[in-house]
Amino acid sequence: MTKMAETDLLGAVNLALGRALQDDETTIVLGEDVGVNGGVFRATDGLQEKFGSARVLDTPLAECAIAGIAVGAATQGFRPVAEIQFAGFIYPVIDQVLNHASRLRTRTRGRLSCPMVLRAPYGGGVHAPEHHSESPEALFAHIPGLRVVIPSSPQRAYGLLLAAIRNPDPVVFLEPKRLYHALREDVTDDGKELPLDQPVYLRQGRDITLVTWGASTLEVLRAAEQLEAEGISTEVIDVATLSPLNDEPICASVEKTGRCIVVHEAARTGGFGAEIVARIADRSLTSLLAPVRRVTGYDTVIPLPRLEVKYMPGTRQIVDTAQEVMALS
Amino acid sequence: MNSKSNNAEPDDGARPADKAMNHVARFDIFCRRYIEPEGNVVAELPEVTSDVDLLKRLYRQMVLTRVFDQKAIALQRTGRLGTYPSVLGQEAIGTGVASAMRDDDVLLPSFREHGAQLQRGVSIRELLLYWGGDERGSDFSGPRNDFPVCIPVGSHFPHAAGAALAIKLRGSDNVAVVIAGDGATSKGEFYEALNIAGVWQLPLLVVIANNQWAISVSRKEQTRARTLAQKAIAAGIPGEQVDGNDAVAVFTATMEALEAIRAGRGPHLIEALTYRLGDHTTADNASRYRDDEEVSLHWHEDPVSRLRDYLTAQNHWTKEDEQTLLEECRGQVDSEAEAYLAIPVQPVSAMFDHLFAVLPEPLKLQREYAMEAGKDDQNGGN
Known part of the structure; x- marks a missing residue:
């Protein structure tokens, strides 16, 4: 059964979860408030009603156990999709992800594996309370044996989440919650997955490469349009799978344009942008016409809502930085 | 903080009669023992x-188990094994618990449960391979669904709950059995997993091998609770103590618990009281924090001689039987140790080959580089 409907990113997540539950009876969904309530954002809306409380499980309030139970069930033939309600609450489960989920296959030389997905809404810009706006992608991208996937459109959320669920290894799937309702597009619920480990060209251009992921794609695409009006042609790449990072398309683009800016919401130092810049330095330094720049969150704690907008990398900063870079060569 | 500043008995909630205080609940913890020392x-x-x-x-x-343990320590002392945690004095727990389990149950052992693993069918050479520093030791041929040992203390309780959830969802009657030490009961994962297992009535057996010491921290410094078994009560799960040096008591308690769990009566916790006669690991020196006298006293509780004394008293065991058994065990352990020592080191590519089901394209270059760099002893050498 295939149907096309206009939906937002949140709706696409819901469609993908429903499709995965429908197609594979070993898929289970678990987390806080994911059942009767359908999740605090409604990502799991209607799933318990349709698939029953044995497959869409409301857990007690215990993040460590949610992740750990997913590990245990995954090793015994299930495909758990565990939700952590906000990325700000994901830190206690890093132990489970780092010490267990990501290394069970290695530790047992392939005897046990961990086909699980840990979903979490992440990022700022929605005027949320304290500890609800974090961007922890770099922490997870540093963990070997783990995939870190971030969608930036409804269609990509659908296809990448399905791919993550069907993948035989653990995936941290971070959903940019600022995009949950920001854009709508037609999503075909055909069960087709999109390839992981594959950055996506969002825009082709010749003067400057803008690399980003998640909600920052909004500002980057806006900046690209403004720059276009000024006669600066940009190529925009959505990294989509941060780890393992396929730097091939990024470096190919930089070798073409000779200029690059990396944009992310998370704090700058040790942020994932640093890895991208390092890859460019490693592979494409001699093609560069100007230094590679980063437009990121500051090395501060993300502020509470009244000051939050001043923290988020904005369209103007990206445009300004692009103009500076262009002026250098 | 030292608990010696307060020598009073732990408060177990008893209150004098008072009209404003309505009795709501009361719990008892029992300790089971059939055979005492000698x-x-x-x-x-x-x-x-x-x-x-x-x-x-x-x-x-x-x-x-004991002969294996002695061999492992000897191999470590002569540079042929890595850091190793001795199970000396706790043999009745691993043996008793694992002997009561079915093959299709799932064991999630802590790092000290070599005895349970041996009984489950992990081979001596595989155990030595693991403690000798080779991941292939956890790719054991025996119980394929069992977990490898858990090194970060207590972080495997939720895995056991997850394995039990898988069993429950599948509708089968096997059981997930997790073993951990007394220190592990101070961790959040212990409470989180017990709590969920209670709510979901999971087929989970939690065994706490209470050997009185978490490296240098004694049982009394670990928790103010009078027993560890009572921690299960808080999650609505039956908890009981058993003399962990009485193999008959451990086996019987486990068997009864597993039968109840298989019958759908939900999770269960057994606190097995024992004593760590050895150091925490071969890298530890327990004389820094506990008296030899205390250790000597506990040799009196030794589970191995206790069951031997019982069997001898019942005329089921002779000195000749003992001699024959020791020779058999030593022969088996020695030949397995030889086999372990003969296993060549894994190729460099093994670091990459089990990281993912299929090695992602971006990692292939690193793999090639590592194989080239690892051709001689220069890469990573010292």
């Missing part, structure tokens, strides 16, 4: 003990 029977023995062959199997397995 093999004396202190309670009517359970039905299982009529099976002398079973008792002999328990005894043989404990002796094998």
